[in-house]
Amino acid sequence: MSFPFQHPKGCFFVPDGAEPEAALQRTTHLGIGAHPDDLEFMGWHPILQCLHQEENHLTGVITSDGRSSPRSGLYARHSDDEMVQVRLREQQHAAVSGEYAATLSLMFEETGPVMGGQDSEPLIADLMEIVRRTQPRVIFTHNLCDRHPHHIVVVLAVVEALRRLSYTPEEFYGGEAWRSLDWMNPADRLHFDVSEHQNMTAALMGVYDSQITGGKRYDQATAGRKRANATYSDPFHSDDSSALEYAMDLMPLLKDPQLKPEDYAASLVENFLQDVKTRLTSGGKA
Ligand SMILES: [Zn+2]
Numbered sequence: 001m002s003f004p005f006q007h008p009k010g011c012f013f014v015p016d017g018a019e020p021e022a023a024l025q026r027t028t029h030l031g032i033g034a035h036p037d038d039l040e041f042m043g044w045h046p047i048l049q050c051l052h053q054e055e056n057h058l059t060g061v062i063t064s065d066g067r068s069s070p071r072s073g074l075y076a077r078h079s080d081d082e083m084v085q086v087r088l089r090e091q092q093h094a095a096v097s098g099e100y101a102a103t104l105s106l107m108f109e110e111t112g113p114v115m116g117g118q119d120s121e122p123l124i125a126d127l128m129e130i131v132r133r134t135q136p137r138v139i140f141t142h143n144l145c146d147r148h149p150h151h152i153v154v155v156l157a158v159v160e161a162l163r164r165l166s167y168t169p170e171e172f173y174g175g176e177a178w179r180s181l182d183w184m185n186p187a188d189r190l191h192f193d194v195s196e197h198q199n200m201t202a203a204l205m206g207v208y209d210s211q212i213t214g215g216k217r218y219d220q221a222t223a224g225r226k227r228a229n230a231t232y233s234d235p236f237h238s239d240d241s242s243a244l245e246y247a248m249d250l251m252p253l254l255k256d257p258q259l260k261p262e263d264y265a266a267s268l269v270e271n272f273l274q275d276v277k278t279r280l281t282s283g284g285k286a
Helices: 020-025 038-042 044-050 080-097 121-134 149-165 198-206 218-232 261-281
Strands: 011-013 029-033 058-064 102-108 138-142 171-175 189-193 244-249
Touching: 011 080, 020 102, 020 121, 029 038, 029 044, 029 121, 029 149, 038 044, 038 058, 038 138, 038 198, 044 058, 044 138, 044 198, 044 244, 058 080, 058 121, 058 149, 080 102, 080 198, 102 121, 121 149, 138 149, 149 261, 198 218, 218 244
Parallel strands: 029 058, 029 138, 058 102, 138 171
Antiparallel strands: 011 102, 171 244, 189 244
């Protein structure tokens, strides 16, 4: 099957060799990230929901080609094109180890107009086609308050694609990457216990050697963030888990198609502001 990718280098990978159409049809969870590695850093919960499960299957979508990542050591002399291939292979290794249904690499150049946010239409078109074919129950992507510009391009495109399709999954949320969600009021954010199988989540992050050897210990930082979340989530109780993943609920944007993403994000920041003000004027209580 040839998938009608908007970018000529867009490609499919099905770890267990199933027909691509069948792989897409069995999808229950759809993860959409800007870069190879984003899903494995921000989405332990949906990955674990699908690991060794008969009824749940994860398909990963990576929108960019990852060509502009920093590099050093073993990868220092790699050209941009060689880095694209290395990162594609790393994503495929993660898909094999995590038993994903499929991965789709849309391959929009990181330095081009799509990932630069000047023209999201090709990305929206790909995402609409993928959602049409997968009909996922759960969709996860980046959160609206992320600091990486590519992540914002992606989450806005996902929201737009789902709105144009009038498609509402059962769950739709954005995970932590280039900004923690610790600042959000607990009532506003989603909490996922991801204590189990940390050997597997460590392995899924560990395949991204080009990124970690490139000078960023994303694996340690990500595991450390989730460990910190578990301890700092509640000052008055002992830890219920050893790793906690936070996410921003994005369903309000689908339930109210008129709600602007910037207004929804601002309302969450406003709730945080009110919490801080209330504590400072009431003896520390919220
Ligand atoms: Zn990323």
